[in-house]
Amino acid sequence: MSILRFEHVTYHYPHAQQPSLRDVSLDIAPGEFVVAAGLSASGKSTFLRAACGLVPHFYGGEFAGRVVTGGLDTRDHGPGALAAVAGTLFQDPETQVVLSTVRAEIALPLENHGHGPSAVARGVEEAALALGIAELLERPTHELSGGELQRVALCAALAGRPQLVLLDEPTSQLDPVAGDELVWLLRRLNEEWGTAIVLVEHRLERCLGAADRVIAFEGGAVACDDSPRGFLEWSAEHVPALSTPGARLFARAGLRPPPAGVKEARATLRAHGLLADPVTPAAQSVDHAPPRPARRLRRRAPSGPPPALAFHDVWHERSGGRTVLRGLNLMLAPGERVALMGRNGAGKSTLLRHANGLLEPTRGRVQSSGRVALLLQNPNDYFLADRVGDELDAEGLEDRGLAAVADRHPRDLSGGERQRLALGIVCGGDAPPAALCLDEPTRGMDRAAKGDLAASLRAVAAAGSAVLVATHDPEFAAVVAERVVLLADGRTIADGPVGELLTGGWYFATETARIVDGALLPEDGAELLRKRMTVEVEP
Amino acid sequence: MILRAHRASASASPLHAARAPVAAAYAIALVVAVLAFEHPLALVALGVAILGAGVLAGAGPTLARAALFAIPFALVIALINPLAVREGLTVVLRFGELGPLGQIDITAEALTFGAILGLRALLVMLAGGALIAATVDADEVLQRFRRISSRSALTAALAVRLVPVLGRDARRLADARRCRPGAARKPGPAERLQIVRAVATGALDRALDVAATLEVRGYATPGATRGARRLREPWSRHDIAFAASALGLVVLAGGARLTGVARFEAYPRTLAPVGLAEIVLAVALVLVALAPFADRRGVQR
Numbered sequence: 001m002s003i004l005r006f007e008h009v010t011y012h013y014p015h016a017q018q019p020s021l022r023d024v025s026l027d028i029a030p031g032e033f034v035v036a037a038g039l040s041a042s043g044k045s046t047f048l049r050a051a052c053g054l055v056p057h058f059y060g061g062e063f064a065g066r067v068v069t070g071g072l073d074t075r076d077h078g079p080g081a082l083a084a085v086a087g088t089l090f091q092d093p094e095t096q097v098v099l100s101t102v103r104a105e106i107a108l109p110l111e112n113h114g115h116g117p118s119a120v121a122r123g124v125e126e127a128a129l130a131l132g133i134a135e136l137l138e139r140p141t142h143e144l145s146g147g148e149l150q151r152v153a154l155c156a157a158l159a160g161r162p163q164l165v166l167l168d169e170p171t172s173q174l175d176p177v178a179g180d181e182l183v184w185l186l187r188r189l190n191e192e193w194g195t196a197i198v199l200v201e202h203r204l205e206r207c208l209g210a211a212d213r214v215i216a217f218e219g220g221a222v223a224c225d226d227s228p229r230g231f232l233e234w235s236a237e238h239v240p241a242l243s244t245p246g247a248r249l250f251a252r253a254g255l256r257p258p259p260a261g262v263k264e265a266r267a268t269l270r271a272h273g274l275l276a277d278p279v280t281p282a283a284q285s286v287d288h289a290p291p292r293p294a295r296r297l298r299r300r301a302p303s304g305p306p307p308a309l310a311f312h313d314v315w316h317e318r319s320g321g322r323t324v325l326r327g328l329n330l331m332l333a334p335g336e337r338v339a340l341m342g343r344n345g346a347g348k349s350t351l352l353r354h355a356n357g358l359l360e361p362t363r364g365r366v367q368s369s370g371r372v373a374l375l376l377q378n379p380n381d382y383f384l385a386d387r388v389g390d391e392l393d394a395e396g397l398e399d400r401g402l403a404a405v406a407d408r409h410p411r412d413l414s415g416g417e418r419q420r421l422a423l424g425i426v427c428g429g430d431a432p433p434a435a436l437c438l439d440e441p442t443r444g445m446d447r448a449a450k451g452d453l454a455a456s457l458r459a460v461a462a463a464g465s466a467v468l469v470a471t472h473d474p475e476f477a478a479v480v481a482e483r484v485v486l487l488a489d490g491r492t493i494a495d496g497p498v499g500e501l502l503t504g505g506w507y508f509a510t511e512t513a514r515i516v517d518g519a520l521l522p523e524d525g526a527e528l529l530r531k532r533m534t535v536e537v538e539p
Numbered sequence: 540m541i542l543r544a545h546r547a548s549a550s551a552s553p554l555h556a557a558r559a560p561v562a563a564a565y566a567i568a569l570v571v572a573v574l575a576f577e578h579p580l581a582l583v584a585l586g587v588a589i590l591g592a593g594v595l596a597g598a599g600p601t602l603a604r605a606a607l608f609a610i611p612f613a614l615v616i617a618l619i620n621p622l623a624v625r626e627g628l629t630v631v632l633r634f635g636e637l638g639p640l641g642q643i644d645i646t647a648e649a650l651t652f653g654a655i656l657g658l659r660a661l662l663v664m665l666a667g668g669a670l671i672a673a674t675v676d677a678d679e680v681l682q683r684f685r686r687i688s689s690r691s692a693l694t695a696a697l698a699v700r701l702v703p704v705l706g707r708d709a710r711r712l713a714d715a716r717r718c719r720p721g722a723a724r725k726p727g728p729a730e731r732l733q734i735v736r737a738v739a740t741g742a743l744d745r746a747l748d749v750a751a752t753l754e755v756r757g758y759a760t761p762g763a764t765r766g767a768r769r770l771r772e773p774w775s776r777h778d779i780a781f782a783a784s785a786l787g788l789v790v791l792a793g794g795a796r797l798t799g800v801a802r803f804e805a806y807p808r809t810l811a812p813v814g815l816a817e818i819v820l821a822v823a824l825v826l827v828a829l830a831p832f833a834d835r836r837g838v839q840r
């Protein structure tokens with residue numbers, strides 16, 4: 001008996017030339033934790049939509065084959081009926097919450113499935129307690145942050161205790177702490193309630209450790225269906241962009257098998273004698289010193305050229321609301337690349353909005369040596385014309401590699417192309433900006449697109465502009481930045497080189513740093529491991 | 540968007556404490572009364588009642604913001620009437636022959652009636668829009684409405700949810716526009732139009748997303764209407780008081796129409812007698828509308 005079965009499913013969206021699902025056949029057993037992986041537009045989200053019945057009932061198109069969800073054939077049962085057995089959560093929390101209070105939102109699916117008032121009340125309380133959002137129950141939904149909205153939407157999807165939960169990048173708006181918490185919460189629900197989980201995720205390093213199985217899609221077809229370890233071996237050979245940093249670390253160091261998570265990686269290294277035993281002081285002193293705690297910041301003004309962007313004692317106190325920034329000082333030199341990190345609500349977006357004048361400090365001042373370009377979270381917000389060529393001049397399109405798509409509608413571009421177009425729009429003008437600020441630019445991007453964006457940002461910095469990127473993604477921060485600023489509650493709590501800030505921590509650290517103390521990227525970690533291996537074989 | 544689609548849960552007032560259908564009925568009764576009268580004294584009394592209800596319900600700022608939007612519309616109505624209507628005997632301004640429009644004379648009667656129409660439009664927008672938005676629990680109304688028509692309730696829920704989503708989209712687009720090199724700090728009419736157009740273009744996608752969410756939450760399933768039934772709640776003092784007030788307003792309006800109290804004639808000469816009956820009616824309208832606010836016991840729901 002399977003909780004989800006696909007039998008030779010092929011599906012075309014209306015007017016699409018290529019199928020989004022191509023002869024997909026698979027079975028998911030009750031209680032399995034499955035991660036669906038793949039590059040952008042590989043068919044992962046369509047797979048989820050077919051599982052919950054939105055394909056074809058809601059989206060239309062041509063559908064062939066059979067999907068059975070929780071024993072219900074999706075050809076005969078619509079999404080509403082399937083919702084009784086499968087909870088679904090999509091990527092954008094703004095459109096995931098439909099009622100005005102959190103309690104009403106969580107109660108909605110229970111009421112919809114005919115539960116009585118006392119069962120609804122109990123279900124709401126239990127689901128809220130399970131997700132740790134009981135304190136939000138009486139809050140109006142329009143007051144919630146993106147992360148809170150995402151947790152409320154997940155709570156609503158889980159409230160009816162469905163046998164299957166389908167999630168499309170639920171961590172994309174969450175900080176590393178909340179993202180890890182969400183994945184482990186799913187694992188707990190999976191283990192304690194026996195709920196089958198199907199999770200679509202780009203940041204595989206975050207969830208493979210919790211998964212039983214990975215299904216990888218390529219061009220709408222299932223390209224790999226294996227254990228996390230088997231998937232990593234397959235991806236190393238076929239789609240390296242899907243490899244996790246841990247797997248790349250092991251591959252570069254010549255170690256096998258690729259690890260599905262930090263715990264597994266460290267166990268393998270320990271078994272090979274390549275990991276310092278944390279309880280042995282001698283081992284610590286021989287191998288390396290523990291990472292230095294991050295410096296508390298009050299950076300002195302550099303004596304060289306004037307800063308590209310500087311925040312002097314900046315406060316932002318909302319009228320009748322909370323204080324978002326508290327006397328923040330930060331200085332960026334021309335050409336410097338800085339990652340801004342911190343939990344949801346730490347003040348990152350507010351700080352960026354001060355950088356280019358979208359917000360004015362209530363105290364303090366912001367100074368820049370020229371124009372500050374700001375790329376907000378959603379590149380679609382920058383598109384006002386119906387034609388790419390009307391958004392950016394020919395030279396700008398050429399620079400961004402978009403000349404070939406000049407006649408297309410901006411919203412018809414791929415995610416990476418839209419990001420490049422938006423970047424071209426904000427960086428346009430006669431002179432390059434003194435500073436370029438980006439707010440969560442990698443949301444929903446696969447690793448290949450992130451790599452392209454990182455290369456673009458390094459080129460912008462090389463041309464003399466300071467780059468300030470607010471991100472929840474330590475892997476991206478490690479690749480793009482040379483310095484990391486950690487915010488908490490509107491204050492800078494740490495500021496230092498990326499190799500110092502993103503190593504030695506639990507959450508604000510790359511996967512490589514969590515596996516090999518003192519290393520940041522797989523290349524560094526592999527080098528360190530190779531050195532240790534050399535030491536091991538020395539007489 | 541000035542009018543919030545959802546009431547503030549933090550507000551605690553007798554009107555918030557009443558069940559949603561009763562609170563909605565109260566606001567609708569105010570609208571019905573406004574539409575029933577053309578007499579200026581009665582309309583002023585109803586204006587006092589609506590503003591008083593807003594203030595006593597803690598929705599004064601919401602009404603004030605709504606008024607900023609509604610007043611220009613009311614002024615347009617007030618100005619169009621004297622230009623469009625060729626009735627009334629007291630000519631105050633002669634424009635003569637204006638091409639295809641013919642003879643245009645502005646009369647005092649048309650000006651007066653234009654002002655009355657504008658005032659009525661303003662009061663309808665305040666009572667039927669802002670007061671309801673600020674004090675009636677939209678979720679509760681939709682839940683109850685689903686028992687009658689689940690598909691209509693689905694459409695209404697979609698619309699209610701879409702309004703704040705599109706409002707936020709518009710704000711983000713406006714912010715993004717300001718991030719363009721050389722963009723003015725405040726958008727001009729052309730830029731505003733571009734933003735509205737972009738929001739409208741994206742509205743269908745947004746509506747699809749929200750509708751998909753409602754689908755996967757099982758909103759349109761047959762069990763939904765069964766689930767919409769709630770425990771039979773006893774009527775609270777505030778339910779009774781506001782229901783009685785709504786009924787009283789309708790009775791006063793109907794009674795006045797039947798008995799000819801607060802009679803008003805716009806043309807050919809403005810006729811709006813003010814006697815004891817009209818004064819008593821005006822006072823009664825205000826008292827009946829605001830009396831339920833006197834009892835603040837148990838206002839936290």
